[in-house]
Amino acid sequence: MSLTILQKSELSDFIHRLMPHYRVVGPVESNGGYAFDEIADPDALRLDYPTTILPPKKYLLPPRETLFKFDRTNGGYLEPAPQDRPTVIFGVHTCDLHAIQLLDAVFSTGFPDPHYLERRNRTLIVGIECLRPCDEHSFCKSMGTLTAEEGYDLHLIDLGDAYAVDIGTSEGHDLLGLYASTTPAKPGEMQRLNAVISEKWPKFPYRLEFDVSDLPSLLSLSAKSPLWAELGERCLACAACTNVCPTCFCFDVKDEIELDLRRGERVRIWDSCQLDEFATVAGGHNFRKSRALRQRHRFMRKGKYILEAHKHLGCVGCGRCARACLVDITPVGVFNELYRQQEAGSTL
Amino acid sequence: MNKRIDVHHVTRVEGHGNIVVEIEDGRIKECRLDVVETPRFFEAMLRGRPYQEASHITSRICGICATGHATASLRASEKALSVEPSEQTQLLRKLTFHGEILDSHVLHAYMLVAPDFLGVGSVIPLATSHPEVVLRALRMKKLAGDICAVVTGRHTHPIAMCVGGFTHFPKPAELENLHQRLVAARADVDETVALFATLHWPQFERDTEYVSLTKPDEYAFIDGEIITSDGARLPAEAYRQVTNEHLVTHSSAKHTRHLRQSYMVGALARFNNNYPQLHPRAKEAAATLGLKPKVTNPYLNSAAQVVEIVHCVEDAIAIIDRLLERGITSEQPAPVKAIPGEGVGVCEVPRGLLIHHYWIGEDGNMTGADCVIPTNQNLANLEADMLALTPLIAEKPIKTMQLDLEMLVRAYDPCISCSVHVLEVEPK
Amino acid sequence: MTDELQIFLPEMARIAQIEQLTALEKLFTIELPAGRSLDHRPGQFVEVSFLGIGEAPISISSSPSRSNGTFELCVRKAGDVTGALHRLMPGDRIGIRGPFGHGFPIEHFRGKDMLFAPGGLGLAPARSLINQVLDERAQFGRVIILYGARTPSELLFKDELKRWGERNDVELYLTVDRGDETWDGHIGVITTLFKDISINPRNTVAVTVGPPVMYRFVLMELLGKGIPEGNIWLSLERRMKCGVGKCGHCQINNIYTCQSGPVFSYRDIKGLEEAL
Amino acid sequence: MSQNGKPKVAFFDFTSCEGCQLTVVDSLQDHPDLLAAVEIVQFREAMSEKGEDYLVAFIEGSCTRESDEARLKKIREQASIVVALGSCAHLGGVNSLKYLHPLDEVRRYVYGDQADWYDTYDVRPIEAVIPVDFVIPGCPIDRQEFISAVKALLLGKKPFIPDYPLCVECKLKENTCLFTRGKVCMGPVTRAGCDAICPTYGQSCEACRGFISNPNETAMRDVLTKHGLTVEGLTSMYTMFTTYQVRETLLQRKNANE
Numbered sequence A: 001m002s003l004t005i006l007q008k009s010e011l012s013d014f015i016h017r018l019m020p021h022y023r024v025v026g027p028v029e030s031n032g033g034y035a036f037d038e039i040a041d042p043d044a045l046r047l048d049y050p051t052t053i054l055p056p057k058k059y060l061l062p063p064r065e066t067l068f069k070f071d072r073t074n075g076g077y078l079e080p081a082p083q084d085r086p087t088v089i090f091g092v093h094t095c096d097l098h099a100i101q102l103l104d105a106v107f108s109t110g111f112p113d114p115h116y117l118e119r120r121n122r123t124l125i126v127g128i129e130c131l132r133p134c135d136e137h138s139f140c141k142s143m144g145t146l147t148a149e150e151g152y153d154l155h156l157i158d159l160g161d162a163y164a165v166d167i168g169t170s171e172g173h174d175l176l177g178l179y180a181s182t183t184p185a186k187p188g189e190m191q192r193l194n195a196v197i198s199e200k201w202p203k204f205p206y207r208l209e210f211d212v213s214d215l216p217s218l219l220s221l222s223a224k225s226p227l228w229a230e231l232g233e234r235c236l237a238c239a240a241c242t243n244v245c246p247t248c249f250c251f252d253v254k255d256e257i258e259l260d261l262r263r264g265e266r267v268r269i270w271d272s273c274q275l276d277e278f279a280t281v282a283g284g285h286n287f288r289k290s291r292a293l294r295q296r297h298r299f300m301r302k303g304k305y306i307l308e309a310h311k312h313l314g315c316v317g318c319g320r321c322a323r324a325c326l327v328d329i330t331p332v333g334v335f336n337e338l339y340r341q342q343e344a345g346s347t348l
Numbered sequence B: 001m002n003k004r005i006d007v008h009h010v011t012r013v014e015g016h017g018n019i020v021v022e023i024e025d026g027r028i029k030e031c032r033l034d035v036v037e038t039p040r041f042f043e044a045m046l047r048g049r050p051y052q053e054a055s056h057i058t059s060r061i062c063g064i065c066a067t068g069h070a071t072a073s074l075r076a077s078e079k080a081l082s083v084e085p086s087e088q089t090q091l092l093r094k095l096t097f098h099g100e101i102l103d104s105h106v107l108h109a110y111m112l113v114a115p116d117f118l119g120v121g122s123v124i125p126l127a128t129s130h131p132e133v134v135l136r137a138l139r140m141k142k143l144a145g146d147i148c149a150v151v152t153g154r155h156t157h158p159i160a161m162c163v164g165g166f167t168h169f170p171k172p173a174e175l176e177n178l179h180q181r182l183v184a185a186r187a188d189v190d191e192t193v194a195l196f197a198t199l200h201w202p203q204f205e206r207d208t209e210y211v212s213l214t215k216p217d218e219y220a221f222i223d224g225e226i227i228t229s230d231g232a233r234l235p236a237e238a239y240r241q242v243t244n245e246h247l248v249t250h251s252s253a254k255h256t257r258h259l260r261q262s263y264m265v266g267a268l269a270r271f272n273n274n275y276p277q278l279h280p281r282a283k284e285a286a287a288t289l290g291l292k293p294k295v296t297n298p299y300l301n302s303a304a305q306v307v308e309i310v311h312c313v314e315d316a317i318a319i320i321d322r323l324l325e326r327g328i329t330s331e332q333p334a335p336v337k338a339i340p341g342e343g344v345g346v347c348e349v350p351r352g353l354l355i356h357h358y359w360i361g362e363d364g365n366m367t368g369a370d371c372v373i374p375t376n377q378n379l380a381n382l383e384a385d386m387l388a389l390t391p392l393i394a395e396k397p398i399k400t401m402q403l404d405l406e407m408l409v410r411a412y413d414p415c416i417s418c419s420v421h422v423l424e425v426e427p428k
Numbered sequence C: 001m002t003d004e005l006q007i008f009l010p011e012m013a014r015i016a017q018i019e020q021l022t023a024l025e026k027l028f029t030i031e032l033p034a035g036r037s038l039d040h041r042p043g044q045f046v047e048v049s050f051l052g053i054g055e056a057p058i059s060i061s062s063s064p065s066r067s068n069g070t071f072e073l074c075v076r077k078a079g080d081v082t083g084a085l086h087r088l089m090p091g092d093r094i095g096i097r098g099p100f101g102h103g104f105p106i107e108h109f110r111g112k113d114m115l116f117a118p119g120g121l122g123l124a125p126a127r128s129l130i131n132q133v134l135d136e137r138a139q140f141g142r143v144i145i146l147y148g149a150r151t152p153s154e155l156l157f158k159d160e161l162k163r164w165g166e167r168n169d170v171e172l173y174l175t176v177d178r179g180d181e182t183w184d185g186h187i188g189v190i191t192t193l194f195k196d197i198s199i200n201p202r203n204t205v206a207v208t209v210g211p212p213v214m215y216r217f218v219l220m221e222l223l224g225k226g227i228p229e230g231n232i233w234l235s236l237e238r239r240m241k242c243g244v245g246k247c248g249h250c251q252i253n254n255i256y257t258c259q260s261g262p263v264f265s266y267r268d269i270k271g272l273e274e275a276l
Numbered sequence D: 001m002s003q004n005g006k007p008k009v010a011f012f013d014f015t016s017c018e019g020c021q022l023t024v025v026d027s028l029q030d031h032p033d034l035l036a037a038v039e040i041v042q043f044r045e046a047m048s049e050k051g052e053d054y055l056v057a058f059i060e061g062s063c064t065r066e067s068d069e070a071r072l073k074k075i076r077e078q079a080s081i082v083v084a085l086g087s088c089a090h091l092g093g094v095n096s097l098k099y100l101h102p103l104d105e106v107r108r109y110v111y112g113d114q115a116d117w118y119d120t121y122d123v124r125p126i127e128a129v130i131p132v133d134f135v136i137p138g139c140p141i142d143r144q145e146f147i148s149a150v151k152a153l154l155l156g157k158k159p160f161i162p163d164y165p166l167c168v169e170c171k172l173k174e175n176t177c178l179f180t181r182g183k184v185c186m187g188p189v190t191r192a193g194c195d196a197i198c199p200t201y202g203q204s205c206e207a208c209r210g211f212i213s214n215p216n217e218t219a220m221r222d223v224l225t226k227h228g229l230t231v232e233g234l235t236s237m238y239t240m241f242t243t244y245q246v247r248e249t250l251l252q253r254k255n256a257n258e
Ligand SMILES: Cc1cc2nc3c(=O)[nH]c(=O)nc-3n(C[C@H](O)[C@H](O)[C@H](O)COP(=O)(O)OP(=O)(O)OC[C@H]3O[C@@H](n4cnc5c(N)ncnc54)[C@H](O)[C@@H]3O)c2cc1C
Pocket: A277, A280, A281, A282, A283, A284, C045, C054, C055, C056, C057, C058, C059, C060, C074, C075, C076, C077, C078, C079, C080, C081, C082, C083, C121, C124, C125, C236, C237, C238, C239, C240, C241, C262
């Protein structure tokens, strides 16, 4: 880890210099909240944002993405998808950094996914250290995502009138070298950094009533819990929870065609395991017909299946799904309830 | 001589109407426009609903003047509840209103009227014979629709308008984009004026009473006093003195009359009554088209629409300038100051004077509503025109007669789905 | 992006031949470009594209031992893509991706008695393995085939069934749920065939492919006969949108059917909450 | 099919505001090639020509009187494919408000009871009169969805109409949920496909596209009441476009209980 200092007054210039070469995105005010969006005016960037509705995932796995184009008249001539501009994402919280690491794992294991990986390779990530919880829904500390050792090219820590910049990769180093004016960290700034970091931790509460390392086994034991049925009663199957999730990656694939019925493209679009038709096959059989089963699948995936398949937990504690759910189905609530049920069961 | 013309469902008009003309021994026995649209009871439907829903329900009276109905509805509620919309709200409303007038006039002039003059049955053959004309019309219509979309989400059944203001605000970049496109559209507008200046309008004059809203300092579309070419001038609230709605047997729509047997509303009436307030470029266009108040050939209603196209484009540009200059703020809707209440909202929708009159109860629910629709006001006048025209053309072959009559009906741009609102509900 | 990395880009293949098997099923013979062979294993599937409509996973129905540079797909008209495939003619082109999934581990089956119990359309994938086994007949013990369809007219590959029935090294039992005037064979669901056969459970590999509802009952029979869980093989159907372990649709607990399957031994999946 | 190989389509209107037909006209702005893809043989609002030979009939508007039934049946006889265009045709739509006196019944719908309905010739969706092959929902229809549906029909596949809640699209729009802005919204039980245009423009969804086929009614009621909706408010939310559906569901429940 090497540290330099970027004065806040220099940030705007940094971004301006990036703009001819990169698509620069980051959190901006939107709709009474915040959203990651393309930055046209560096002053619109809000690095001290609490949270966003959609995570920065949308720049790596877009909600709708062309897989290839075709022309049916020309023997089905196929053309690979066009590429996005190289992108710098500013202001990624540590929970989202963890989520991106999971996505990296998902899309590079087995058949590597060229669409994701190409985009990922052309994306630089500038993280920002969280100094206070986004709101009452975040539970990053419990999930072990309140800090990130890797997954960023640059990482910013707010020291008041300057950012301490932690350089994570050589690409990050070059970006800074080419486009930003920074100064080496002075001893006073190192001290401030230490103070900032040590002050932040107590501000974050632990919200799980057990250690996260017990989560997979807790879920294994909970396959038959009555809680799933209860969640099934409440759930609207609206998919808000999965659509806002930084680690969800399920998708549907569709063909779109022009009116001439010749040219078209195959696209992938976000899908959700919470929707009725997600596991329905021809003939009408639905492998997860009830909302209860779908909720179980969701939480099992977050706390167990994904970990087993990709060595990362499928939940990073960002709290987005909890904020989005109209019927208050939240990971913290669910996991703690399962834990209490287990505790009660094992002491019977 | 015996002749019978029965156009069962006049095409290229909004809604269902039949022309019935019967000439027996050279005498006109029948001459009427039957409105056979199903009554839709909108006023009854409003009763008991929260006032916030009224504009959403009434916009569904008509897909073409949806924004007009919504605006009249909001103004009626606002008057009833003593709500005073901000300057920004008024500007945004005017802007989207211009979008609708443009959309409707372009649709009417190019797609419904022009085919008659170019000798085809619809705009579809025009796409091959006069592609540039059709593409221009589509381009202008798209711009018109986009104005509405930027301000209210969409033209047909606008979304972001509510009592007291808006629930969504355009971004400056979106307005700048519209501004550029409007300026660029002047070329299309000029072409439009030029095209319509070449058309040979049927020669037919019949003076009548022309009724519209009026405002001292602008060409009135939203709010204002009611004025008539016969010299009457009265506040909107007194609309019943003008409209005198009455039922006639052959129509599910109500007819109206004022000082004469009938009166006319719409672009021609506005043009005749408010010529001084037109934008200078619109006045130039009027000159090119050979229009000078007072115009008494009803076929020229379509030409007056072309003049209004010019006016609306110019005024939209001016409104956007003003909005950009003062900046757009995401303001809350203006508050309701009094409840219950009664209010009258008036607008000049594409087809003429539209009146919504609401009664809102203490609980915020509608207790009564009355809507007076331009097409209803025109029906009696249209029949009077038909009656005057028929003897003049009685010698022509029946096909030509029929076309002349149909063109007359279309010139009025009747909006028949709007016109059927038979059931009136007064507060008990 | 180089072409080898393209996991979603299909290859345009030619339909060499189409045979109408039943009212709903057609058999397509497919040729890859440049005479390339598909190199599949029995039990694998391909993703078939009709450009403009979409993709559908379809099992390879021919056996690798008979490839001749072509392969066969037996397609039931079930919706948009399959319906569109049914409207195609020989010479038309379709997109092919794959083969995907693990096939049957045939190397572990050699020397064993083979009991096949496909139901309905399940014969399509099973046929690939059956023909492979028959082509290497000497390497296997008994070959028993129990096949059931709903009605006689829905029986697939009737000519082939006939040929199998005529061989003296194949024990073929057919059944239909509902008979008709053309049918003088056994009537009843597939499980009613089991009581007539005796097997050596220690040396038998059972392969069953069929609709989800069938498995529970067939498994009861197979386990009842004493076949070890590790020697019972089935092929699971799931919705699939990518075939490459990404889209999430085919997930059963922590596994992706398209990658770890679609062929599984009962031992592998019986612990999975949602498998059967 | 006409001689040029283009399928012949016709547009018909019943009781409606004609906004959906207008939307069809509007869709030409972005897709003038529509005219090259199909041959329109009847479209009263926009053309005088009338052809009686058509493959696809797009029907706008509700059936509101007995005489409409004969006309609908004639169209059904001629057309191979009948598509209901917009809320009025699909659901009865805003027209069915006309008979909305029995607020009590709607209340019972929302609260899961059964109800007694009076019998009258009521406004009805066209599906209540003739079989409908496909529906393009919305008040008005969505231009894009209309074009996509035409393409699907041309290709011989079923038009894709989502059967999941509006919230799916609303989230992708990154709208702040109206429920957290102190409003209420029908999004969680309403069929998506409009790109959540009303919430995006700051207004509650009024369910103009109808309900999804498997709504969680109980949970929805709890959400609405938790956000302060009174019984009257609930009733009004459930009846803007869907009075007919609410009645039908109630009737079915009543019959099921008898
Ligand atoms: C591993 C595997 C092997 C298969 N082998 C064969 C075979 O050999 N022959 C054969 O005829 N069929 C086979 N199927 C089934 C076949 O994939 C489906 O019938 C087909 O996907 C339906 O697509 P469609 O576009 O025609 O139908 P659609 O119009 O898309 O939909 C019809 C129904 O199919 C469901 N469905 C949609 N996509 C899929 C999907 N990808 N997988 C399953 N169901 C889906 C939908 O929920 C809908 O209910 C196999 C399926 C799998 C998973």
